[in-house]
Amino acid sequence: MQLLKALTPITVLSFDLDDTLYNNKPVIAAAEQAMLAALFKHAPVTITTDSDFWWQQRLRLAEITPDIRHDLGRWRLLAIDAGLQSLGLSSCEAGEIAQLAYDAFIQARTRISVHQAIKNLLQQLASQYQLIAITNGNACIDKMGIGQWFRFSLQAGPDGKMKPYPDMYLKAAQRLNIAPKQILHIGDSHRADVMGALKAGCQSAWLDHYNSRVAILPHIRLTNIHNLKAMLK
Incomplete structure (x- = not known):
C-alpha cells in the first residue's frame, strides 16, 4: 500500500464491487x-x-x-x-x-463467487469500520454472500447517477449522517472511483491493476486488495 496523500480520520470504508472484490469479466x-x-x-x-x-x-x-x-x-x-x-x-x-x-x-x-480470503478480509475490516458498497453495476452483496458485513449497498440508477458523478457518495454520507471526508472509497476505476470519490469530498484508495500513470492522485494506491490489512489496528 502506497500512501500518496495524508489521511484524515476514517469511519467508513466504501467498496466498489466489479473488478475490485472479484474478476467481473x-x-x-x-x-x-x-x-x-x-x-x-x-x-x-x-x-x-x-x-x-x-x-x-x-x-x-x-x-x-x-x-x-x-x-x-x-x-x-x-x-x-x-x-x-x-x-x-x-x-x-x-x-x-x-x-x-x-x-x-x-x-x-448476480451469480458471483467471492474468494474466502476476501470474505475474511471484509470480516476483519467490518470489526473496525462501517462497510458500504457503491456500484455502477448490478451485483448484489447478499447473493454473493458478503452482505452480512455491509451496512448497505447503493446502485447507480435507483440511487443516483453513476460514478464519477457524486450522487451516490453524497447519498451514502447523508444516510450515515457523517461528512463525506470520513469515507474512504476503494475501487479499481480511476475515473469512476478515484475522481468520483474526490469530487464528492471523500478520500480514495485506488486498486491499480495495471500500474497506470495518472495526473489526479488518490490518497492511497493499492496493488492488491489485501493491502487494506494495513488499515487494521
Missing part, C-alpha cells in the same frame, strides 16, 4: 450468453444476432435518452425490447420476451 461473459440463449429460446429470429448487435441497440437508445446510461439494468432491458421490435416482433411480444431475456441475464450476472 467472466461473470459478464456468462450473463451475456445466458441472455442470448433466452432470446433464441423465446424468439428464434434472434439466431442471427450476437452481443455486438445488442450493444448497438443500447448505443442507439443512449443517443435518444442519454440519461438511461445511469441505470444499466433499465438500459439493457429497454435496448433488448427495441432490438426485438427492430426484428419484427410486436411491442407486446417484444416486451414480454425482453423481460425473460433480462431475467436470464441478471440471474447469471
Whole structure:
C-alpha cells in the first residue's frame, strides 16, 4: 500500500464491487450468453444476432435518452425490447420476451463467487469500520454472500447517477449522517472511483491493476486488495 496523500480520520470504508472484490469479466461473459440463449429460446429470429448487435441497440437508445446510461439494468432491458421490435416482433411480444431475456441475464450476472480470503478480509475490516458498497453495476452483496458485513449497498440508477458523478457518495454520507471526508472509497476505476470519490469530498484508495500513470492522485494506491490489512489496528 502506497500512501500518496495524508489521511484524515476514517469511519467508513466504501467498496466498489466489479473488478475490485472479484474478476467481473467472466461473470459478464456468462450473463451475456445466458441472455442470448433466452432470446433464441423465446424468439428464434434472434439466431442471427450476437452481443455486438445488442450493444448497438443500447448505443442507439443512449443517443435518444442519454440519461438511461445511469441505470444499466433499465438500459439493457429497454435496448433488448427495441432490438426485438427492430426484428419484427410486436411491442407486446417484444416486451414480454425482453423481460425473460433480462431475467436470464441478471440471474447469471448476480451469480458471483467471492474468494474466502476476501470474505475474511471484509470480516476483519467490518470489526473496525462501517462497510458500504457503491456500484455502477448490478451485483448484489447478499447473493454473493458478503452482505452480512455491509451496512448497505447503493446502485447507480435507483440511487443516483453513476460514478464519477457524486450522487451516490453524497447519498451514502447523508444516510450515515457523517461528512463525506470520513469515507474512504476503494475501487479499481480511476475515473469512476478515484475522481468520483474526490469530487464528492471523500478520500480514495485506488486498486491499480495495471500500474497506470495518472495526473489526479488518490490518497492511497493499492496493488492488491489485501493491502487494506494495513488499515487494521
